[in-house]
Amino acid sequence: MTDPRTTRRELVRRGAATTAAVTLAAAVPSLLEPVSALAKPVDDATVLASLLRVEQVMVFAYERALEVGVGVGVGVEVGVLSASAQPVLSSFAGQERAHVRALSASLRSLAGTVPAPPTTVAAFESELRHLRVRRSPATLRTERQHLRFLIGLETLIARHYRYAIARLSAEKQLLIAAEIMANEAQHATLLRELVTPGNFRRAVPSGFVAGMT
Amino acid sequence: MALDEHLPDGPSRRALLRTAGAGIAAGSSLLLAGCGGAAKPRRKLVAGSDPVAVRDEDIAVLNEVLDLENEAIASYEAGIQLLSGHGRAAAAQFLGQELAHATKLESTIRAAGAKPHPPRSSYPLGNPSDEAAVLRQLSTTEASLVNAYLLAIPKLTPGWLRAVAAGILANESQHVSVLRMLRGRPPVPGAFVTAAE
Numbered sequence: 001m002t003d004p005r006t007t008r009r010e011l012v013r014r015g016a017a018t019t020a021a022v023t024l025a026a027a028v029p030s031l032l033e034p035v036s037a038l039a040k041p042v043d044d045a046t047v048l049a050s051l052l053r054v055e056q057v058m059v060f061a062y063e064r065a066l067e068v069g070v071g072v073g074v075g076v077e078v079g080v081l082s083a084s085a086q087p088v089l090s091s092f093a094g095q096e097r098a099h100v101r102a103l104s105a106s107l108r109s110l111a112g113t114v115p116a117p118p119t120t121v122a123a124f125e126s127e128l129r130h131l132r133v134r135r136s137p138a139t140l141r142t143e144r145q146h147l148r149f150l151i152g153l154e155t156l157i158a159r160h161y162r163y164a165i166a167r168l169s170a171e172k173q174l175l176i177a178a179e180i181m182a183n184e185a186q187h188a189t190l191l192r193e194l195v196t197p198g199n200f201r202r203a204v205p206s207g208f209v210a211g212m213t
Numbered sequence: 214m215a216l217d218e219h220l221p222d223g224p225s226r227r228a229l230l231r232t233a234g235a236g237i238a239a240g241s242s243l244l245l246a247g248c249g250g251a252a253k254p255r256r257k258l259v260a261g262s263d264p265v266a267v268r269d270e271d272i273a274v275l276n277e278v279l280d281l282e283n284e285a286i287a288s289y290e291a292g293i294q295l296l297s298g299h300g301r302a303a304a305a306q307f308l309g310q311e312l313a314h315a316t317k318l319e320s321t322i323r324a325a326g327a328k329p330h331p332p333r334s335s336y337p338l339g340n341p342s343d344e345a346a347v348l349r350q351l352s353t354t355e356a357s358l359v360n361a362y363l364l365a366i367p368k369l370t371p372g373w374l375r376a377v378a379a380g381i382l383a384n385e386s387q388h389v390s391v392l393r394m395l396r397g398r399p400p401v402p403g404a405f406v407t408a409a410e
Contacts, residue, residue, distance in 0.1 A: 179363070186387055203387070204388065
């Protein structure tokens, strides 16, 4: 006789896997081609420096989106962010800066050198090319485009953290990386919620945050 | 080298790959080789030339989080009946993901030659009587999972296993955010997801 609990579990499992696959394929932005900067065995300082470089890109990305989105910048995109999106992006920019501070402190504690952050749009775009981000932020016009671009970056950084956690050795660094990766995954969820409100299949598309694109 | 090549295939991963038409599984070179003897490493999961030993301590850690995943599954199965609208939709999605986590953990434990803990026949879930109580209970359950994975990750020996756990931790953190949102709370209150979540 079939155990009804087992049957239900199996059915839900199969359904969940199929749903996750379909949703993932549909929801993940295609603008990014992730690259592993950490493919070879490396020490913790090298791993942290690599993560820090991506976090610096995230800070610039959020700050630029806010600058353009609330009308500080000059151009046709001025004022594209809605009243619901602007405070979310502002909060996330602050959290990305906190990540940079934490990683910088960890890197310094390992006698590593903190990389210089991008301070110009040209340097930002150069970093994006290094990360194999194909879409130029200069082409972003609408709030939806900005949000999807940021979702793409959050997806990319999740992949970097996953690589990093596989390679870091010290407990302290592993914990920081895990805490930040989890926060970046929350960012991606909230950004997706802004794009498609109330659609939890899109907001949390997979049971495994892998940074897949 | 892609880290994904090191990850043992669970049903959900296979389904993902099959649906995406990636055909990566066919090219994967994950080999299972027993290491024998009474030494602590029970089994070597070998990808290419990168041997990664799963130790008894790793199995114990995985079974600890599996116990909590099974409790979370029971919580969602019991609570979903009292939810409606967005809460019910989110709970249905998250239940499927908790089941996928349990399946992944079970298959990883089995692949290492060990036995996964089975779900208990019952769990002390209390008697939440309305949606708010259910969402509060699910939030507590998810917070326990976040805490467990944060404790687990530094303890796991193989890097690929830490990466699997980190991917699940990140997903549990997303659940925490959505549940906070459904409860009218700030969904991402801090820059670091900590055990206090």
